Amino acid sequence: MGRRPRTIEVADDGWSVSILDQTALPHRVVVRTVTTCAEMAEAIRTMRVRGAPLIGAAAAYGLCLALRTDPANAAVDAAMTMLRATRPTAVNLAAALARLDAVVRPLPLGSRVAAAYAEAAALCVEDVAINQAIGDHGAALLRTVAAADGRVQVLTHCNAGYLATVDWGTALAPVYRAHDGGVPVHVWISETRPRGQGALTAWELGQAGVPHTVIADNAAGHLLGTGKIGICLVGTDRTTATGDVCNKIGTYLKALAARDNDVPFYACVPGPSIDWSLRSGADIPIEERDGDEVRRVSAGDGSGTMVRLVPDGTPVANPAFDVTPGRLVTGLITERGICVASAAGLAGLYPERARA
Numbered sequence: 001m002g003r004r005p006r007t008i009e010v011a012d013d014g015w016s017v018s019i020l021d022q023t024a025l026p027h028r029v030v031v032r033t034v035t036t037c038a039e040m041a042e043a044i045r046t047m048r049v050r051g052a053p054l055i056g057a058a059a060a061y062g063l064c065l066a067l068r069t070d071p072a073n074a075a076v077d078a079a080m081t082m083l084r085a086t087r088p089t090a091v092n093l094a095a096a097l098a099r100l101d102a103v104v105r106p107l108p109l110g111s112r113v114a115a116a117y118a119e120a121a122a123l124c125v126e127d128v129a130i131n132q133a134i135g136d137h138g139a140a141l142l143r144t145v146a147a148a149d150g151r152v153q154v155l156t157h158c159n160a161g162y163l164a165t166v167d168w169g170t171a172l173a174p175v176y177r178a179h180d181g182g183v184p185v186h187v188w189i190s191e192t193r194p195r196g197q198g199a200l201t202a203w204e205l206g207q208a209g210v211p212h213t214v215i216a217d218n219a220a221g222h223l224l225g226t227g228k229i230g231i232c233l234v235g236t237d238r239t240t241a242t243g244d245v246c247n248k249i250g251t252y253l254k255a256l257a258a259r260d261n262d263v264p265f266y267a268c269v270p271g272p273s274i275d276w277s278l279r280s281g282a283d284i285p286i287e288e289r290d291g292d293e294v295r296r297v298s299a300g301d302g303s304g305t306m307v308r309l310v311p312d313g314t315p316v317a318n319p320a321f322d323v324t325p326g327r328l329v330t331g332l333i334t335e336r337g338i339c340v341a342s343a344a345g346l347a348g349l350y351p352e353r354a355r356a
Contacts, residue, residue: 051164138174160235
């Protein structure tokens with residue numbers, strides 16, 4: 001793939017942070033400059049930046065911006081509280097904040113800002129390397145499917161491409177690596193209501209020249225049942241130590257349909273997205289977002305105009321994520337390899353984390 005617009009990076013001034021505003025996509029490419037921790041928290045909360053790895057990086061830089069204003073412990077604590085409250089489900093956000101806090105807390109005040117920026121940059125570099133490795137392991141799997149079927153038909157849900165990370169993506173990284181390696185691949189993209197992240201996936205794949213088709217969320221079962229899908233690839237916002245996978249709402253239904261039709265269902269899981277403190281997906285906090293995301297839909301012309309879909313006054317529930325039990329997941333594709341979605345499988349790849 002060629003050079004893509006960066007989802008996040010330090011601006012030319014050396015301290016403010018440039019983000020690719022994903023609420024403007026796919027209609028416009030808008031890069032915003034973030035100068036305060038509060039602005040970064042707003043960007044995370046409103047999904048200007050989104051995707052578990054990316055919001056971890058964004059939170060890290062948000063803390064950097066807070067430290068520029070006040071490096072004292074009380075201010076650090078307040079900034080971390082603000083940022084943690086933005087999106088509770090993805091474990092990467094809290095983990096990134098804890099990582100930076102561990103670095104800066106022991107330092108004298110005058111050294112904290114530079115150390116925080118250096119650690120945030122290191123986190124971003126690691127994210128890219130992790131996702132490239134996931135892409136390599138997953139691409140080998142796609143080559144196997146293509147060898148048997150002539151072409152690999154992938155079903156994905158939500159957006160787990162480079163827009164959801166610092167670069168490459170999780171569930172789309174194998175697609176990119178396979179496509180770049182000459183594997184004939186076609187991606188079926190569920191629209192992913194209510195936020196419509198499927199449009200982001202379509203935009204990404206279109207930019208990269210990867211064949212793809214967008215479908216209504218409820219068409220996925222039909223495609224799986226009629227043999228049009230060879231493999232399912234999804235990302236994760238948090239995966240438990242036992243292999244339960246939390247991802248965008250609607251993932252669980254696709255896993256059920258895949259299991260019923262003997263279609264392999266894989267989650268692409270970066271190590272930082274594994275929550276080693278949890279043994280059950282039932283313990284993952286599920287973000288409940290504003291009901292207006294369901295009540296209304298964008299006019300689709302890039303104007304920002306919203307159209308009401310349901311009668312005025314209708315109650316709406318809007319859980320943003322669901323949990324797919326490990327028993328429905330064929331395997332987890334990580335930067336260290338592919339394993340069974342179980343405690344033993346993850347422990348085999350991450351023995352040091354499992355022991356801890």
